[in-house]
Amino acid sequence: MNWTMQGRCWKFGDNLSLDDDILEFAKVFVGGVRVSDPNYLKKHVFTNLIPDFPERAKPGDVVVAGKRFGQGNPHIYGLLGMAGLGLGLIAESVPHFTYRMIVAAGLPSLPFFNDIGAYVEDGDELRVDFRTGEVENLSRGVRRESDPLPDALRDIIETGGFLPALKKRLTDVKTIE
Amino acid sequence: MGMTLTEKIMARASGRGKLRAGDIVYPEADLATIHDLYVVEADRQLTELGVERPWDSERVFVCFDHDTVPQTVAVANRAKKIREIVKRWGVKHFFEPGRGQGHVFPMEIGLVKPGACVLAYDIHVTNYGAVGCLGLALVFEFPAVLATGSHWLKVPETVRIELSGELPPGVGIRDAAARIIHEIGPDAADYRVFEYTGDALAHLGVDARVKLCNLPIEIGAKSAIVPADDVVAAWMRERNINGFETIKSDPDAEFAETYEFDLSGMEPVVALPPRPENVAPLGEAIGVPIHAAYLGSCAADQYEDMAEAAEILRGKELAPGVRMIVTPGSREVLARCVEDGLMDVFCEAGAMVGPPGCGPCAIGRGGPLADGETCIATVTRNDVGRMGSREARIYLASAATVAASAVRGEIADPRDFLA
Incomplete structure (x- = not known):
């Protein structure tokens, strides 16, 4: 797990919706069945806002969003797609279901970076340490800090998200018994 | 510093003496609830995890309330499969269609009691707050609860809502509940528990309290609860439900915010x-x-x-x-x-x-x-x-x-x- 990322800043505004802006919900269905494979979902991330986003985004790039990133019906698929692209996330705020889903998707994040929008612009080069909460804007020579995710949740992300962490938990329990 | 009702319930369910909002804990469910639309998927997910049956079949609740009367043969076949799964799991609290809505009747039969911690697949579990029970939804992460009895939760902050006055004629408690979520709004509600207090509760029975506890989830609240009081105790006694405590927030508990609403000023919305x-x-x-x-x-x-x-x-x-x-x-x-x-x-x-x-x-x-x-x-x-x-x-x-x-x-x- 790489907790330090360096890459392009993709800056978005407030209130990005899970089911439309981040990943159009209809795209989740293949033959009527929901797909949760990040390698499939990553092809549809943000395409309603930037049609060629999946081709242009590179691992290590960081999405910087405004307030209430991931509002709407709690569907995890867009966040799985972001993890599939190898992106990091900084948001000014996220609703609580999205906070959970960030962890479940295994997405390195700083989800409550209150004023980050004032210090970065789209296209800036960022270096982010998701363990410490430190963000360095290499294009502007600015350094800012926010609270990182709690250790317990970073452990889940480190393990790969919800299902791998749950499998590990079940194995650990069996080992103790 | 004392604890809120939510902190107390989560501390007890997590085997911890003291908790503060923001702590990450693994509370064990007193009851884990799922409905008919999710059973087949849950079984598939558990199978993928190598789990044969839920962690404690005595604490699993399954009811048919979404597809009560199948409209197609496909739905009827799924219902048949659900019954097979429930039998294989050995679910103690299984209810056939017609028994009721899963966020309503468990209160009437004492399956959900004051002070309990219920973990649910469905977000409207917050209804149980009407009898002083803390209902918390986990949606897509619910397999963790079925497999182990718990899952990680951040202890939410509590917003205290003080209600005074009585509703005017023709104004329903639903009107008041809608006005309250509108005034508080999604930003202040997010990941918080709405705890209702105040003189008005003396006139509000369990049915009315359900409305107060149902609506906040729509704007992102984590849960809602009315501390059990004499009104709830009497409602329980009418139904021969015993063996519960009526716990409340400590006087010096920390609330994120406090709002006051006068029900006598409410209008239909x-x-x-x-x-x-x-x-x-x-x-x-x-x-x-x-x-x-x-x-x-x-x-x-x-x-x-x-x-x-x-x-x-x-x-x-x-x-x-x-x-x-x-x-x-x-x-x-x-x-x-x-x-x-x-x-x-x-x-x-x-x-x-x-x-x-x-x-x-x-x-x-x-x-x-x-x-x-x-x-x-x-x-x-x-x-x-x-x-x-x-x-x-x-x-x-x-x-x-x-x-x-x-x-x-x-x-x-x-x-x-x-x-």
Whole structure:
């Protein structure tokens, strides 16, 4: 797990919706069945806002969003797609279901970076340490800090998200018994 | 520093002495609840994890409330499969269709008690806050609860809401609950528990409290709770439910914010399509023609809701071109409606009474809306497509307003019907 990322800043505004802006919900269905494979979902991330986003985004790039990133019906698929692209996330705020889903998707994040929008612009080069909460804007020579995710949740992300962490938990329990 | 009621319940369920908002804990469910739409998927997920059955079959609750009466053979076949799975899991608390809506009847039979911590697949588990129980939903992460009995949760902050006064005639507690979520709004509600206190609670029974606890989840609250008091204790005793404690927040507990609402100043409201937080004075929607009216869903299917609507409908008929569906929340509610003559009122008015359960709130099951239709309903949400067609419009309102509108054929003020 790489907790330090360096890459392009993709800056978005407030209130990005899970089911439309981040990943159009209809795209989740293949033959009527929901797909949760990040390698499939990553092809549809943000395409309603930037049609060629999946081709242009590179691992290590960081999405910087405004307030209430991931509002709407709690569907995890867009966040799985972001993890599939190898992106990091900084948001000014996220609703609580999205906070959970960030962890479940295994997405390195700083989800409550209150004023980050004032210090970065789209296209800036960022270096982010998701363990410490430190963000360095290499294009502007600015350094800012926010609270990182709690250790317990970073452990889940480190393990790969919800299902791998749950499998590990079940194995650990069996080992103790 | 003392603890809030939520902190106390989560501390007890997590085996911890002291907790503060923000702590990450693994509370063990006193009850883990799922409904019929999720059972097959849950079984598949557990199989993938190598888990044969839930961690404690005595604490798993499964009920049929979404697809109560299968409309297709495919749904009937799924129901058959659900019964096989439930048997294989050895589920102790399994309820066939007709028993009721899963966020309503467990309170009536003492499966959910004050001070309990219930973990659920479905977000409307917050209803149990009406009897002082903390209901927390985990949705897509629910396999963790079925496999282990718990999952990580951040202890939420609590918003205290002090209620005073009594509702004026023709104004429902649903109106007040909608006004409250509108005033507090999604930013202040997010990941917080709404805890209600105040003198007004002495006049608000469990049915009314369900409305207060049902609506906040729509704007992102984590849960809602009314500390159990004498009103709840009496309600429990009527049903021979014993063995619970009535715990409260400590006087020096820390609340994120405190709001005050005077119920005597409340007025009827509607939530305009397509968001539950689009709450507006009823006057803004008066006269909108409707095709359908629906009374039910876990937000309004208890006896008081039925009585509120029947008071308006008594001796009247539905307007031409309007159909109305009523789904009582449980067998108990249905029986009481029959006993007290409410069924006669619904029948004579021309309303159809459906089986206890979620009714058309579950994406139109048992009565979907057609393209271009408008419905006034007591359902939980009014998103595009919530009751059928994506081209239909849903206005959310109190039971009384739904009944008044069904009689008038357009959205109407229930106060016009009161002598």
